[in-house]
Amino acid sequence: MRRIGYPPELQAKTARALERLEYATARPGELSAAVKRLSDFYIANPAGSTPWGERWAQAAYLAYFLPLNFARASAVAREGLRAGFFSGLESMIDFGSGPGTAQLALARAGLAFRTVLCVDQREEPLTLHQALAGPGTGLTWRTSLPTAALPSRETRLAVFSYVATELDRLPSWAAESEAILLIEPSTREDGRRLLERRRALLEMGFHAYAPCTHQGACPLLEKSGKDWCHDRIAWDPPPGWGALESGLPMKNRTLTFSYLLARRTPPAASTAPRRARVIGDPRAEKGKTRQLLCRGPEREFLAWFPRRLSAEPALDRGDLVELGAGVEIRANEVRLKDPGTELQLLTPEEM
Numbered sequence: 001m002r003r004i005g006y007p008p009e010l011q012a013k014t015a016r017a018l019e020r021l022e023y024a025t026a027r028p029g030e031l032s033a034a035v036k037r038l039s040d041f042y043i044a045n046p047a048g049s050t051p052w053g054e055r056w057a058q059a060a061y062l063a064y065f066l067p068l069n070f071a072r073a074s075a076v077a078r079e080g081l082r083a084g085f086f087s088g089l090e091s092m093i094d095f096g097s098g099p100g101t102a103q104l105a106l107a108r109a110g111l112a113f114r115t116v117l118c119v120d121q122r123e124e125p126l127t128l129h130q131a132l133a134g135p136g137t138g139l140t141w142r143t144s145l146p147t148a149a150l151p152s153r154e155t156r157l158a159v160f161s162y163v164a165t166e167l168d169r170l171p172s173w174a175a176e177s178e179a180i181l182l183i184e185p186s187t188r189e190d191g192r193r194l195l196e197r198r199r200a201l202l203e204m205g206f207h208a209y210a211p212c213t214h215q216g217a218c219p220l221l222e223k224s225g226k227d228w229c230h231d232r233i234a235w236d237p238p239p240g241w242g243a244l245e246s247g248l249p250m251k252n253r254t255l256t257f258s259y260l261l262a263r264r265t266p267p268a269a270s271t272a273p274r275r276a277r278v279i280g281d282p283r284a285e286k287g288k289t290r291q292l293l294c295r296g297p298e299r300e301f302l303a304w305f306p307r308r309l310s311a312e313p314a315l316d317r318g319d320l321v322e323l324g325a326g327v328e329i330r331a332n333e334v335r336l337k338d339p340g341t342e343l344q345l346l347t348p349e350e351m
């Protein structure tokens, strides 16, 4: 499984920002209480805005939600890089940027833009972001985005990380952009809303780069009333995380999220139906194992009989695979007889 952590230089800057808020990482009990309080706030107010005016909320976000969302955004950046999603993009608007979670992750993934606008309705997270980014970054921070401040739409990337839930709808300039990157919580409700947003974007002339490997209808939206698409990565926690988490009811061994990368320019080459995304966990059923797979508008499964194989495929949700030309298709199943030759796991280096 892909593993992602929180880099040491950000750990150090985050610890200093927490000290300034009088929340030392050396006193994890106080931080845990703040995290629990903010988590409870989000649960009670799913569409509510982060209460940035509160010192405890700033500390909770920095200590907990920032590292977790940074890892999620880093995973999305990696998928974007291997799909060629960022090619030719010159400006980025991180809307609802908070403490800069997505901007920091994209920069860390090696992505550079001529113009980077970080927009949040509240001053407090922008100030936190400035401290985390450090001097000389060339970033611009704003509490609003007037039309005159928008960079050219032809090379513009619009980023929304964990913000769509706080917005009634995406701003109109987003759909006029060349590229959109959306990251959402992995709940069924948020995930299905993202699939509907994918459908709307495709109707507007966008093309899906990831997680989708095709431009057809989404099988989870159109062929199921309850499925939703989400990814999972392994979380490499920073030092001190165990102490913070020991005071919390929720534990993060792995991180889940839903995301979509879409551009007006079509992908360089159509990769469907040979290239496919693993979108489920393996399920054993009466001598057979099935795992949801996406490569087109049909809701399909990779399927194999474990007793007939010397080695079973070991695929994680979110993996990208290439199917061999001779693979057997039976109804909604892609049947594997020899996974070693019929299936190739694509790592970023092989893209």
Ligand SMILES: C[S@@+](CC[C@H](N)C(=O)[O-])C[C@H]1O[C@@H](n2cnc3c(N)ncnc32)[C@H](O)[C@@H]1O
Residues within 6 Å of the ligand: 049, 050, 065, 066, 069, 095, 096, 097, 098, 099, 100, 101, 102, 119, 120, 121, 122, 125, 160, 161, 162, 163, 166, 167
């Ligand atoms: C849950 S936080 C996400 C922060 C960051 N993008 C991340 O991934 O961690 C949502 C952010 O969106 C901001 N926000 C909500 N509505 C907004 C709006 N209409 N304009 C600008 N920012 C907004 C909030 O202030 C908050 O900082």
